[in-house]
Amino acid sequence: MVSAKERLKLVPKTPNNGLVLYVGKILEADGRTEKKLVICFEPYRPLNTSLYFCDSKFHVDELRQLLDNEAPFGFVVVDGNGALYATV
Numbered sequence: 001m002v003s004a005k006e007r008l009k010l011v012p013k014t015p016n017n018g019l020v021l022y023v024g025k026i027l028e029a030d031g032r033t034e035k036k037l038v039i040c041f042e043p044y045r046p047l048n049t050s051l052y053f054c055d056s057k058f059h060v061d062e063l064r065q066l067l068d069n070e071a072p073f074g075f076v077v078v079d080g081n082g083a084l085y086a087t088v
Contacts, residue, residue, distance in 0.1 A: 003023045003036060004023045007040055011040070016046070017044065017045060018042065018043055019041075020039070020040070020042070023037070023039075024036075024037050044066070047066065
């Protein structure tokens with residue numbers, strides 16, 4: 001919860017399409033080391049719902065509904081560790 005509050009302090013106002021925030025811990029490849037994960041973004045279409053879950057998984061059903069009846073699109077993510085190519 002602290003990480004979510006800290007991340008929200010960096011957002012001066014709610015974006016036009018809403019805000020998606022996922023915060024959690026994941027296990028590294030060694031299976032013993034935990035890494036904090038914070039994902040925060042504005043969806044590409046308006047998201048008109050408010051959800052809060054404290055769970056062992058990220059709930060993405062509302063985001064999936066944004067993709068219903070949409071033409072597929074692709075994206076590329078590149079960072080210092082490599083690249084990801086995907087189609088949604």
